[in-house]
Amino acid sequence: MNRRSILLWTATLSVLLSTVMTTVIVVVAKQQLPGQLKQPLTGADHCLASDGNARAVLVVYSDFQCQACAHAALDFKRLQESSAGKLALVHRHFPLPSHGQAMLAARAAEAAGKQGKYAEMHDLLFQRQGQWIEKSDARDRFLAYAAELGLDPERFAFALDNDAAITAKIDADQRGALVSGAKGTPTLFLNGQLLPGRFDAVKGTIDEIIAR
Secondary structure, three states: OOHHHHHHHHHHHHHHHHHOHHHHHHHHHHHOOOOEOOOOOOOOOEEEEOOOOOOEEEEEEEOOOOHHHHHHHHHHHHHHHHOOOOEEEEEEEOOOOOOOOHHHHHHHHHHHHOOOOHHHHHHHHHHOHHHHOOOOOOHHHHHHHHHHOOOOHHHHHHHHHHOHHHHHHHHHHHHHHHHOOOOOOOEEEEOOEEEOOOHHHHHHHHHHHHHO
16 A cells, blocks of 8 residues: 555545544444544555445454354445445454464455455455364465465565564554453444444444434
């Protein structure tokens, strides 16, 4: 992502967040939702879907090895598709220590992002989760996914194994999740406000903000 793209993405997110604050205050007051997103949105974030006219920004902290996250990813995609561009979906990493391949999977997504294919790798990792979560080392599987996506294999392998910027990005996401109150995955923040409970329990709140 070049500097101009980063600035544009950051500015767009700032506008999105500022234009929805009145609605958020009303809904939050009614729902009494706890917790706020402590890590601001930046150009380093991955927006999986938005046309720049979104009324709501959903930040998702997830773990690629988490089966609940895989199911939720399908729900998020359907929700975004049905929102007519009113929902921006931002994905952040929160690989759990109990999931042995989660960190490497997060690195695979970021490595694909270095070549403009973050969203595509994100989808593949969740859609084919059953192929790699039981492996002692899923690296070869991730290399195969990169080849399927048409990525430069040497660039991908280097980023997967050695890129310090990827390490810093994942570490920053993890710290942001923890200071924002995330205790598991997926953890959702809608317009900066923590949504407690499973996706099916909070979907109505998301729908209400999108509809306004």
